[in-house]
Amino acid sequence: MFITRHKKIFIGLSITLVVLSCISLFVFGLRVGIDFKGGALDQVVYKDARPAQAGLQASLEELNFGSVLLQPTGDLGYIVKTRHLTDAEHAELLAVLSQGKTDSLTEQSFNSIGPAVGRELTRKAILAVILISIAIICFIAFAFRKVSEPVSSWKYGLIAIVTLFHDVVIPVGLFVLLSHFYGAELDSLFVVAILTILGLSVSDTIVIFDRIRENLHHQTSAKINFSEIVGKSLEQSFVRSIGTSLTVILVLLALFFFGPVTTKYFALMLTAGMFFGTYSSIFLASPLLVLIGERQSRKK
Amino acid sequence: MIKKVILALVVLALGAGIGLFVYKSEPRLNKNYEAESAFFKNHPFRLGLDLSGGSHLVYDADVSAVPAGEVNDSMSALRDVIERRINLFGVSEPVVQVQHSSVVSGAGEQLIVDLPGVTDVKKAIEMIGQTPSLEFKTEAPEGTPIKVKANPDGTVDLGSLNLTEPQYMSTGLTGRYLKRATLEFDPTTRVPMVSLQFNDEGTKLFAQITKENIGKTVAIYLDGAAISTPNVQEEIPDGQAVISGNFTPEEAKTLVGRLNSGALPVPITLLSTQTIGATLGDSAVRAGVKAAIIGFFFVVLFLVLWYRLPGLVASVALLIFISIILALFKLLPVTLTAAGIAGFIISIGIAVDANVLIFERIKEEMRSGKSIAEATQVGFSRAWFSIRDSNISNFITAVILFWFGTSLIKGFALTLGMGVLVSLFSAITITRIFLRTLSFMGEGKVARFLFTSGIHSGVGKSPQ
Numbered sequence: 001m002f003i004t005r006h007k008k009i010f011i012g013l014s015i016t017l018v019v020l021s022c023i024s025l026f027v028f029g030l031r032v033g034i035d036f037k038g039g040a041l042d043q044v045v046y047k048d049a050r051p052a053q054a055g056l057q058a059s060l061e062e063l064n065f066g067s068v069l070l071q072p073t074g075d076l077g078y079i080v081k082t083r084h085l086t087d088a089e090h091a092e093l094l095a096v097l098s099q100g101k102t103d104s105l106t107e108q109s110f111n112s113i114g115p116a117v118g119r120e121l122t123r124k125a126i127l128a129v130i131l132i133s134i135a136i137i138c139f140i141a142f143a144f145r146k147v148s149e150p151v152s153s154w155k156y157g158l159i160a161i162v163t164l165f166h167d168v169v170i171p172v173g174l175f176v177l178l179s180h181f182y183g184a185e186l187d188s189l190f191v192v193a194i195l196t197i198l199g200l201s202v203s204d205t206i207v208i209f210d211r212i213r214e215n216l217h218h219q220t221s222a223k224i225n226f227s228e229i230v231g232k233s234l235e236q237s238f239v240r241s242i243g244t245s246l247t248v249i250l251v252l253l254a255l256f257f258f259g260p261v262t263t264k265y266f267a268l269m270l271t272a273g274m275f276f277g278t279y280s281s282i283f284l285a286s287p288l289l290v291l292i293g294e295r296q297s298r299k300k
Numbered sequence: 301m302i303k304k305v306i307l308a309l310v311v312l313a314l315g316a317g318i319g320l321f322v323y324k325s326e327p328r329l330n331k332n333y334e335a336e337s338a339f340f341k342n343h344p345f346r347l348g349l350d351l352s353g354g355s356h357l358v359y360d361a362d363v364s365a366v367p368a369g370e371v372n373d374s375m376s377a378l379r380d381v382i383e384r385r386i387n388l389f390g391v392s393e394p395v396v397q398v399q400h401s402s403v404v405s406g407a408g409e410q411l412i413v414d415l416p417g418v419t420d421v422k423k424a425i426e427m428i429g430q431t432p433s434l435e436f437k438t439e440a441p442e443g444t445p446i447k448v449k450a451n452p453d454g455t456v457d458l459g460s461l462n463l464t465e466p467q468y469m470s471t472g473l474t475g476r477y478l479k480r481a482t483l484e485f486d487p488t489t490r491v492p493m494v495s496l497q498f499n500d501e502g503t504k505l506f507a508q509i510t511k512e513n514i515g516k517t518v519a520i521y522l523d524g525a526a527i528s529t530p531n532v533q534e535e536i537p538d539g540q541a542v543i544s545g546n547f548t549p550e551e552a553k554t555l556v557g558r559l560n561s562g563a564l565p566v567p568i569t570l571l572s573t574q575t576i577g578a579t580l581g582d583s584a585v586r587a588g589v590k591a592a593i594i595g596f597f598f599v600v601l602f603l604v605l606w607y608r609l610p611g612l613v614a615s616v617a618l619l620i621f622i623s624i625i626l627a628l629f630k631l632l633p634v635t636l637t638a639a640g641i642a643g644f645i646i647s648i649g650i651a652v653d654a655n656v657l658i659f660e661r662i663k664e665e666m667r668s669g670k671s672i673a674e675a676t677q678v679g680f681s682r683a684w685f686s687i688r689d690s691n692i693s694n695f696i697t698a699v700i701l702f703w704f705g706t707s708l709i710k711g712f713a714l715t716l717g718m719g720v721l722v723s724l725f726s727a728i729t730i731t732r733i734f735l736r737t738l739s740f741m742g743e744g745k746v747a748r749f750l751f752t753s754g755i756h757s758g759v760g761k762s763p764q
């Protein structure tokens with residue numbers, strides 16, 4: 001199997017991608033959305049023509065709401081981002097946007113999230129990530145409790161976790177780029193995407209490891225060539241792996257291209273996660289397993 | 301054999317029935333929707349605020365003055381009051397939830413209010429914050445300047461000038477001093493009246509007012525308008541008053557409810573508001589439906605091209621899967637959000653995953669020389685463990701997300717979790733029943749062609 005033979009190339013490729021993602025995360029950083037830090041987002045659409053951005057920006061500054069961000073959206077709309085606004089401040093903002101009611105506009109959405117709610121959501125998100133990670137690690141440990149020869153079961157688990165890390169970090173890196181160049185913001189859907197990737201990715205790795213376990217079990221000859229068994233298991237399951245992730249990616253792409261605006265980045269993140277989840281279970285998890293197996297047999 | 305065929309037909313008929321239910325109960329699909337029975341009309345899709353438009357408000361309740369043991373009680377009292385206030389305004393299906401402080405949510409006691417269809421957030425906030433203002437006013441002494449409204453252009457609005465009615469001034473006796481209000485009917489005329497009972501302080505005030513105004517009128521103002529101006533005959537020391545405005549029984553009942561809902565048991569402050577306009581939600585729904593249909597079409601195309609006959613079977617099973625899920629969305633009901641639709645669309649992909657696992661196994665067993673019937677049998681039992689394992693992790697994620705999430709995340713977790721469960725069911729029962737039925741096709745070349753895929757993994761390795 002060429003994948004197990006050229007394992008170092010694939011492992012190297014994965015390491016490069018992970019490192020690049022980490023670098024981009026530290027260099028560009030993530031733009032945190034109002035979900036987590038609190039703030040207000042007002043989306044309005046003007047009936048006939050929208051006022052000039054510079055003029056509107058200047059009159060918005062006079063409201064003393066701190067920094068006000070004014071972004072054009074569509075042909076006739078603006079998105080205004082400010083700190084958390086009270087009801088009265090919201091009315092003031094609308095008055096300025098409609099320029100004393102001379103420009104008729106409709107407010108498409110208004111979100112104002114207090115800092116306390118943002119903090120609460122942050123705490124919830126962190127807890128959810130920790131809990132899901134623990135649950136999945138427990139599940140991995142449980143799934144591989146019976147494999148022990150020639151590589152002990154906790155090493156399968158460890159590799160599954162390394163793969164998970166890989167599958168999450170690369171989409172995050174992608175999101176950092178989206179955030180930097182297209183203004184995507186870290187919101188609660190981002191966290192959901194990460195957690196869903198965890199679930200989708202581990203399932204793919206498990207199916208392949210399952211196959212290895214089964215083939216090891218059926219092995220009758222005394223001398224086990226671990227690398228060959230892994231290669232054989234990969235051969236048996238990679239069509240299936242690609243087949244399933246292709247269907248999921250197909251629906252995700254449909255969601256990205258045709259779905260609601262709110263879930264666009266979400267769909268893209270999941271597509272990346274699904275792609276790398278499948279890639280990693282074939283081109284990373286199994287080569288790593290062979291690498292560990294070979295190290296062990298050399299030591300003996 | 302006949303048993304198998306009948307079973308398959310029954311499953312098909314059930315699936316079609318569920319599909320018909322979804323179709324009939326959906327006004328956008330069914331042209332004769334108005335003519336359908338109430339059963340169908342009672343089960344529309346329930347759309348979340350981000351899709352239907354509406355307001356989502358989060359209030360912080362200040363429970364610092366409430367003894368520790370009574371926090372839960374006062375929070376549910378608060379919820380009841382707010383719920384009553386909202387119901388009076390006729391919002392359909394409002395959701396008022398208490399979120400207690402905990403390790404998870406951290407922050408204090410909160411009240412979450414969802415108002416579908418209310419996009420005027422200012423009105424919504426007023427609606428909730430509003431206590432009906434009940435005020436007793438007495439006649440102002442002669443010579444009090446008459447108030448008139450000014451027109452926007454500065455002239456006097458003569459319409460607001462009312463010289464016939466006496467002027468009234470505040471007495472300080474308001475709804476705050478109200479102990480309770482009850483609905484009564486005049487024993488002789490059967491006209492509905494609202495009877496008020498003041499608390500101790502209010503009783504004293506009322507006694508004083510009535511004492512000082514014998515022979516004059518006292519005006520009862522509700523929300524800034526005089527609804528009744530009775531003549532005071534004598535001092536009323538027991539704190540009982542009756543408002544006999546020209547109420548319909550319904551109005552009187554509403555007023556009693558509003559007066560009793562009165563002041564909030566704990567003070568609240570608005571933490572955050574989210575409002576989504578109806579147009580934005582509508583386009584999100586349309587886009588979501590479009591994405592789901594196109595996604596489904598892609599998947600069917602892939603399944604049929606790649607897996608041929610089993611792929612077609614899987615597509616039918618997938619259609620039944622989708623009908624079941626949609627019917628569950630309607631019947632439970634599940635509140636659908638944009639994220640929820642995303643979860644549902646992803647679950648379509650996951651549902652296929654189980655089928656793909658089974659088909660790959662069947663193909664493999666066929667390559668090792670088994671007959672189609674045997675291969676189907678063995679393929680199913682071998683694939684089951686992989687299907688189970690690969691779904692557990694998704695299910696774990698869905699459950700934890702549901703447990704934690706805000707309404708947005710909950711919507712996603714719920715649809716994904718339901719999708720995983722129903723897909724397990726559909727893969728191991730529906731697909732299996734159909735595939736077993738198809739084994740009548742025998743072992744001919746055509747049958748074998750239909751059961752294998754165009755691309756053989758590991759070409760030349762099959763022992764056939």
